[in-house]
Amino acid sequence: MKKLDEVKSMSGVVKRLFSRDIDAILNLERSVQSEIGDSESYVVSQRSYFSMCLPMGAIALGIYCDDALVAFALVSFPLGRGDNLGDDLGLPDDEIGRVAQIEKAVVHPNWRRMGMHSHLVDRIAKMAESMNYKHLVATVSPNNPASIKVALNARMWAEKFAFKYGGMPRFIFHRDLLCPSCEIGSDRIEVPLGDYQRVRDELDLGRRGIELCSAGTSILLAR
Numbered sequence: 020m021k022k023l024d025e026v027k028s029m030s031g032v033v034k035r036l037f038s039r040d041i042d043a044i045l046n047l048e049r050s051v052q053s054e055i056g057d058s059e060s061y062v063v064s065q066r067s068y069f070s071m072c073l074p075m076g077a078i079a080l081g082i083y084c085d086d087a088l089v090a091f092a093l094v095s096f097p098l099g100r101g102d103n104l105g106d107d108l109g110l111p112d113d114e115i116g117r118v119a120q121i122e123k124a125v126v127h128p129n130w131r132r133m134g135m136h137s138h139l140v141d142r143i144a145k146m147a148e149s150m151n152y153k154h155l156v157a158t159v160s161p162n163n164p165a166s167i168k169v170a171l172n173a174r175m176w177a178e179k180f181a182f183k184y185g186g187m188p189r190f191i192f193h194r195d196l197l198c199p200s201c202e203i204g205s206d207r208i209e210v211p212l213g214d215y216q217r218v219r220d221e222l223d224l225g226r227r228g229i230e231l232c233s234a235g236t237s238i239l240l241a242r
């Protein structure tokens with residue numbers, strides 16, 4: 020296994036992935052399939068998903084090491100309201116087409132906790148900003164502390180909680196790319212990640228999830 024210092028200059032190795040990389044993406048997804056099992060925290064995709072979305076404008080970024088794809092993330096740019104998390108967030112009509120939506124991210128188990136996922140999300144945020152998108156959004160399972168941390172570190176806040184993809188619990192994370200210093204209120208409460216009803220109610224009342232606490236078992240909600 021490589022050490023972190025060996026992959027420090029990851030900015031040089033991040034590549035845009037195309038249809039020819041689909042086999043590598045599917046292999047990488049298979050590497051997490053056994054650890055995920057029946058868990059609902061990540062949904063492994065079929066080849067047809069990538070064959071359809073890549074030619075239609077979605078952008079996949081990946082990190083290759085020793086000729087193997089070890090990390091990838093996919094962002095789509097939905098045109099209408101269907102499958103657009105902007106709809107869940109209640110974005111107005113004139114902003115619904117300005118959403119960059121992170122759909123997937125996987126890091127091979129041997130390359131975890133080296134900052135690869137964080138790096139890819141950072142690259143996606145910068146890319147979306149340069150393409151004049153206003154909103155960066157993603158869903159994350161409440162049972163996936165690593166992904167919640169990545170989103171929060173990227174200054175995406177949990178703004179909604181919903182059951183998506185046929186009933187799976189998901190936070191909807193959002194960052195306004197045109198409002199880099201959005202204020203976070205000082206009225207704060209801690210809610211267990213497993214208390215879906217309370218989390219949902221508090222977010223609907225205008226709080227935002229800003230931090231993991233109690234060893235990653237609770238989320239701090241601010242207003």
Ligand SMILES: CC(C)(COP(=O)(O)OP(=O)(O)OC[C@H]1O[C@@H](n2cnc3c(N)ncnc32)[C@H](O)[C@@H]1OP(=O)(O)O)[C@@H](O)C(=O)NCCC(=O)NCCS
Nearest residue numbers: 051061124125126131132133134135136137164165166168
């Ligand atoms: C989620 C995943 C992509 C994270 O990749 P990664 O490259 O290891 O993440 P990073 O190294 O960028 O870590 C980001 C943060 O999460 C933390 N983290 C990583 N793994 C963690 C874990 N298992 N539990 C708690 N925190 C964790 C890191 O410490 C870091 O936080 P910090 O910067 O505040 O210290 C990876 O675990 C994975 O592929 N999981 C299976 C597929 C999946 O769940 N994809 C995401 C679906 S939205």
